Amino acid sequence: MSIDIEAHLELFRDMTLIRTFELSLEREFKKGAVPGMLHIGVGQEATQAALAAHLKASDAFFPDHRCHGLNALAEEKHAGTGRRIMAELFGRATGVSSGKGGSLHSANPAVGNFGDNAIEGSYMVTVLGVALAWKMRGEKRVACCVIGDGTVGRGEFHESLNMAKIWQLPVLYACVNNGYAISTPVAASHASGDIVDLARGYGFPCVQVDGNDIETTYAAVQAAVDHIRAGNGPYFLEFKTWRWQGIFSGEFRPADEVRYWKEERDPLKLARQALVTRGVAAADLDAIDAEVKAEIEAWIQFSKDSPMPDPAKAVADVYVGWEVEPR
């Protein structure tokens, strides 16, 4: 099960973009240029790149709080550039949500991004509605929600999987099991550290995959999306992975665990090795890297150069058609 080399290179590039986006963002956050809270997706690039590769602009995905990378890729692929995701994080008028949403609420339905909901897991039931509408209208689209292992604690997990099954809805559950919810290990939170164990009872395909190997995640998402588009109902994917970010910025996990994941299971390093094995020159990969770095810096500059939102935005769009009094 080998992807063609073009696709493989593109996935490498996309993962590099996520890594660079997140690390540059974190740098700016630490400088105080990015307000609010920040959760970054470093270490989880292979799941996000695979999702971005298979979801179309006409599909829908509900990203979670670590999905800046997925969001940016969807923008790039379907709207030409990902810089409006960066600008959103800076709270600027040029952001996808005009700065009103930030990291936790950036959406752009034109590229399939239906927005995060910072009440973790609440969109597990929202996604059902999108999927139902499409099914009722006979549209062969996929509605995806990205959830963390911790998020699985919410009761909505049950309501969602159950109803997706009884109505055979085109829902893709992309569960990113990175082993922890903030500081809490998955096995301390859940009856099983393998989320598929909790999902399987609902009677639709539940597949656990290595979330750090891009070839595996790519193929797994492909299979899931094919199943759903063919009208076969929901599909649950659990990506076993690990996040480089600890508790916000502090590390709390055992040193050997950290070493293992960062050195032996780094999805970018693995992808690079695979490509080199396939005969790609290291210099070509370095060139991709450099190109992406320049691109991201340009996005940051664009964000910084962008104006703050128009004050009128503060009271705009509370109600459709009705005004709210400003101060």
Next chain:
Amino acid sequence: MSIDIEAHLELFRDMTLIRTFELSLEREFKKGAVPGMLHIGVGQEATQAALAAHLKASDAFFPDHRCHGLNALAEEKHAGTGRRIMAELFGRATGVSSGKGGSLHSANPAVGNFGDNAIEGSYMVTVLGVALAWKMRGEKRVACCVIGDGTVGRGEFHESLNMAKIWQLPVLYACVNNGYAISTPVAASHASGDIVDLARGYGFPCVQVDGNDIETTYAAVQAAVDHIRAGNGPYFLEFKTWRWQGIFSGEFRPADEVRYWKEERDPLKLARQALVTRGVAAADLDAIDAEVKAEIEAWIQFSKDSPMPDPAKAVADVYVGWEVEPR
């Protein structure tokens, strides 16, 4: 697996009491003597009698909306008479909740009855707290919640089973699968018509039993309670049964289904047959029947003769220690 004859007779008597309680209550309800809404447990006597037989006054159970019978038996066994459950349904001062609760909120912690919560399923998470307290204090008690098949739709089902498992709490889930939630068939509501399929992923014992055979339910509850008391954590029992009450009072289910359950699977009829087979004289069973009927009529009379609650009760006990203004 045969129960001793004394116990078997007592269970027969308890089931007869539930049947009589419910039918007499329904009669009074139709006459307008009982306010509010009414859900009766006819057809489900074997599950309730078995629970009442094994739960001690020092255990806790959260009854559901069809558990008048279980509630009354707990009163009888641990407080001498069940008539205060009847009085509660009549909204009288002598009711277990002084008439403030009614059918859906009658409680008496002295007999282990922790009260229904008419928000179906909400007590699936309340029961965790009771169980946790006991576990923390080293008390070997069982905390039971009775839930219907429909109630399983609530997200709290997931939160509850998951946490009961991770903390190994002494919770007995008694799921009464009577095939319908109001008018909705279980298979239309759930990914599986067998609730154990949804429960098994949590990794503790989940057992499905014939809910209409008292010997089976008795043994199943025994096994569950033994497991829990021994400190082995939660246990899930699914009773496959059927309720005689349709949608409130109307029938909507297929005629052959109705006939099957009422004629071939009536738990009382089955128990009577088993006892007769074991050599009990029919006349003895008739005597039990007559005695129970007289008892229930006395409870109804007691209820009717009881005063309405003192008006001061209307504003009492909103806050502990603080008064609320009357009108």
Next chain:
Amino acid sequence: MTASATPRIRTYVQALNEALDLAMDRDPSVFLLGEDIGQMGGDFGVTRGLYNKFGAERVRDTPLSEAAIVGICVGSAMVGMRPVAEIMFADFLGECYDQIVNNAAKVHYMFDGQFKAPLVVRTAAGGGFGGGPHHSQSPEGWFLNVPGLVIVAPATPADAKGLLAASIENDNPVLFLEHKGLYRLKGDVPEGYYTTPLRQAAVRREGRDVTIVTAMKLVQDALAAADVLAQEGIEVEVVDLRTLRPYDAETVVESVRKTGRAVVATEAPKLGGLAAELSATIAEECFKELKAPVLRVAGLDTPIPFSLPLEKLILPGKDDIVAGIRHVLAARA
């Protein structure tokens, strides 16, 4: 709507049913979901017949999954549907509170207008029938402080139909409160499709001595109270709020400026509810004209007990309104 020559008498339930029926006829994006709303027609019969007419796709029975019911509303509305959910009893809104408050009410604003949430959550509110603490509450106070949400609460059969149709047409999320004590109320209900504007209170009865501002079932009690007082020559103006958020403060203020006295009445408790909002706004806006303090007639500050005589003590009714009006009239300017 204009009054027809021969009144067309329908119950509040029938009026709601007509609104759903006609809205579904007009607009294929309207669909219904909720517990037992299909073949059974809902706990109170509001959806009766619609399953047979529109089929299981558009009249969908759901599990007891209230969070999912509202989540499905939001998601489907985000992609152009117009879902109408039934939450069997308003007391169960607690289970979908997050979806209503943090999702439905914010999805338009927080994503910069890119999504709309044109959904309606219908639910049966109010007490008076021995339903006890979990089947009798008036929940508008739970949602009154939530920007982005619309709360609609009809008091008559004609309004039930027109306001429900308007709520379905409206592009905002609407919490639609149907009082159980009104379901069997009969009144003239115009034929065919019509909408009654949101955010417009109705002056149900004109009067110059005192204004009573209320909603839902208490509108009927206020009208009855006005009848009683009319026999003593007291003219009560009855304002039916109809939309509770955002509401028509102008009509309220205009009325009180005229009468100089006001009673506000809600079934929900006084502390922190709609009655407080109305009293505050009247006092702030009619400071010069008010001849007496605004009086709140409201439910007592307790859960709602099961036993009927206790429940009757807790919930306000016609007599409390009469007493309240007398009290306000007794106060000297």
Next chain:
Amino acid sequence: MTASATPRIRTYVQALNEALDLAMDRDPSVFLLGEDIGQMGGDFGVTRGLYNKFGAERVRDTPLSEAAIVGICVGSAMVGMRPVAEIMFADFLGECYDQIVNNAAKVHYMFDGQFKAPLVVRTAAGGGFGGGPHHSQSPEGWFLNVPGLVIVAPATPADAKGLLAASIENDNPVLFLEHKGLYRLKGDVPEGYYTTPLRQAAVRREGRDVTIVTAMKLVQDALAAADVLAQEGIEVEVVDLRTLRPYDAETVVESVRKTGRAVVATEAPKLGGLAAELSATIAEECFKELKAPVLRVAGLDTPIPFSLPLEKLILPGKDDIVAGIRHVLAARA
């Protein structure tokens, strides 16, 4: 508590931590539960050190199961424990709304006093830091119309400690709101265990010209506003409500009867929130004494946007309070 000779300066977070620590020392039935409150010490550090001191049994990390967290509080409280839950952000109360409103607040009443629910749900409320629509809300309005519930909201480090200890001791369910903008505030915090009485407002500053009634972070803004106005000879009386439900109307009314003018201030929106309740009660009770309409200074009627300049427009602060007071003073009697 009495002022000590040398002030003992602690942050609001430290004060809360001390209250938990001392309460757990005194009473073995007190235990804590919530997300990441153990080794990590909670998102804001309020439980820091307690896991090491009291162990995993009494300082329990939970899954992201907010309904279960509060359900566990109610159940364990029913059998004599005194649970203190942390809900990481107040915005997440929507997920356990049912448990708080229909279970915790009613369990004592609906079962005729047979159970008590002495639990505390602590949570981080308020905005001002770019948290966006789901991490910045002031939720007191969501719960104000709920009989049976107590809402406590300290504005100073000393009160944070004393009110939290009192809330844990109290036999009722308490929703305990900690404003994120206060967590780092420092103040004199008495040593050792003490309680600050619930249902008693504090007059933070005396003044004869105008009363401002408020709570939480806005108390600090009101004091700053009073400083500004004092330079012009305007004497502002600042009332810190401290307990929001049931609240100390007497202190509020007494103050306004004295000053004749009132501003009420909340971070939450004006419509249907605490500000409405206060304005209504003041207007009803001080009808004769009021020289000008009560003015509500409040958050705008919108969700809370992420971008800082927008958020600043939405939320009220010192300048809005100053302007509000000037407005109220300008009005002639």
